[in-house]
Amino acid sequence: xIIGRSYFYMPFAVYCLIIIFNLYLLxxxxxxxxxxxxKNTALFCSLGLLMAGMTLMETSATASESATVNTQxxxxxxxxxxxxxPLNGNGATLTIKNPQxxxxxxxxxLVGEDRKSxxxxxxxxxxxRLDGNQQSQxxxxxxxxxxxxxxxxxxxxxxxxxxxxxxxxxxxxxAKKSTSVSVQVSISTCMKMMLRPESLKQSPEDVGGQVTWxxxxxxxxxxxxxxxxxxxxxLKVGGTAVKEPEYLAPQSEKxxxxxxxxxxxxxxxxxxxxxxxxxEFRASLK
Numbered sequence: 001x002i003i004g005r006s007y008f009y010m011p012f013a014v015y016c017l018i019i020i021f022n023l024y025l026l027x028x029x030x031x032x033x034x035x036x037x038x039k040n041t042a043l044f045c046s047l048g049l050l051m052a053g054m055t056l057m058e059t060s061a062t063a064s065e066s067a068t069v070n071t072q073x074x075x076x077x078x079x080x081x082x083x084x085x086p087l088n089g090n091g092a093t094l095t096i097k098n099p100q101x102x103x104x105x106x107x108x109x110l111v112g113e114d115r116k117s118x119x120x121x122x123x124x125x126x127x128x129r130l131d132g133n134q135q136s137q138x139x140x141x142x143x144x145x146x147x148x149x150x151x152x153x154x155x156x157x158x159x160x161x162x163x164x165x166x167x168x169x170x171x172x173x174x175a176k177k178s179t180s181v182s183v184q185v186s187i188s189t190c191m192k193m194m195l196r197p198e199s200l201k202q203s204p205e206d207v208g209g210q211v212t213w214x215x216x217x218x219x220x221x222x223x224x225x226x227x228x229x230x231x232x233x234x235l236k237v238g239g240t241a242v243k244e245p246e247y248l249a250p251q252s253e254k255x256x257x258x259x260x261x262x263x264x265x266x267x268x269x270x271x272x273x274x275x276x277x278x279x280e281f282r283a284s285l286k
Contacts, residue, residue, distance in 0.1 A: 068180045074104045074161035075187030076130070081275035082231075083140065083157055083193040091141040092193075096159055098130035105162040106130050108138050113154040115190070120145030121155065129164065140193075151227035151250040153195040160188040192247075194229055194273075204228050205278035208270035211248065214286040215263060220256040224248035231271040233278075237285075238264035 077097045085092050096106050108123035120143045130136060140157065147153045163184045207226040214221050220237060224230055232245035235256075242256050245268070263285055269277045 069183060070180055071183045071185060072102070072163070073100070073185045073187060074163050075099070075185075076104075076106055076159050076161050076189055078159055078189055078191060082191050082271070082273070084273050085140070085142075085155075085193050085195050086198065087142070087147055087195055088198045091139055094138045094140065094157065094159070095135055096130070096138055097135035098132060098161075101132040103129060103131045103164050105164050106136075106138075107160045107162055109158045109160070110140065110193070111156050111158065113156070115156055115158075119155045121193075123157070127162075147195055147197065149197045149199055152197070152200065152229050154229055154249070155193040155195060156190050157193050158188050158190040161186055192229070192231070200227055202228070203273050204230055204270045205272045208268075208278050209281040211268070211281070211283075212286075213266045213283050215258070216255075218258050218262070220258050220262075220266070220285075222248055222254045222256070224250060224252055224254075226250060232268055233271045234267075234269040234280075236267045237262055 077099050079095045079097075083092045083094065094108075096108075098104055098106070105127060106129075107127045109126075110119050110121045110123055111117060112119050121140055122143055124139045124141070128136060138159075163186065207228055208230055210224075210226050211230065212223045212225070220242070227250050229247055229249060231247040235242040235245035237258060240259075240262070245256070248254055265282055265284055267280055267282045269280055272278055
């Protein structure tokens with residue numbers, strides 16, 4: 001965003017020329033001549049111009065410093081923090097709240113594990129208005145698709161806060177009346193949708209300890225033999241935390257970079273169906 005201003009300013013080179021001219025007048029003036037009076041008048045005029053220009057520059061700088069940036073965020077809070085979607089069930093419900101004290105729109109988008117591809121699910125309503133501190137619910141239902149019956153699949157539910165048109169116009173009007181910039185930030189919150197077949201009766205915390213670990217050079221290799229997506233709340237190697245461990249897909253392998261000489265015991269926690277952390281699991285590197 002750029003703030004537009006209109007004010008007079010004098011180039012630096014002009015100021016230098018005025019200063020040199022003033023010095024010349026001071027050096028060459030003689031008090032008992034008619035030329036003295038003309039030079040004296042020219043001196044005061046040029047000094048006045050110099051001071052006026054400096055005053056205008058100072059005024060414009062002060063106006064520039066007084067400009068403010070007003071930021072308005074449009075984001076939502078969502079519960080639960082993850083969706084356990086029974087593939088043979090009737091759907092799932094999300095509670096969406098506007099934590100701000102001004103209105104906004106909430107838009108729900110459902111995508112695949114890659115966060116791009118379409119999925120056979122619909123959210124109702126897909127777009128709705130939330131007043132300040134108001135909450136409402138979104139229903140997610142399955143419309144088709146074939147999914148494995150022996151392991152979980154993953155999709156994402158993303159809810160984006162959108163500035164309503166009325167709020168946007170009000171901010172524009174306010175910006176016209178003051179030297180300020182109004183910035184609207186639209187925030188999207190994405191959560192996992194665990195698509196769980198009916199055959200899976202356990203939960204991630206029940207099977208989280210089945211992950212195996214071994215080291216290959218400077219890499220830590222994790223193998224998840226289970227049928228569940230295991231989201232890692234914490235992962236440590238030799239007491240040092242691994243940054244952004246993310247999740248382990250069912251019956252898959254994942255590699256993490258390790259520093260030179262790292263080794264020893266591995267400890268980890270998984271996120272439960274309710275969004276909490278499981279007990280700590282431990283294993284020695286092989």
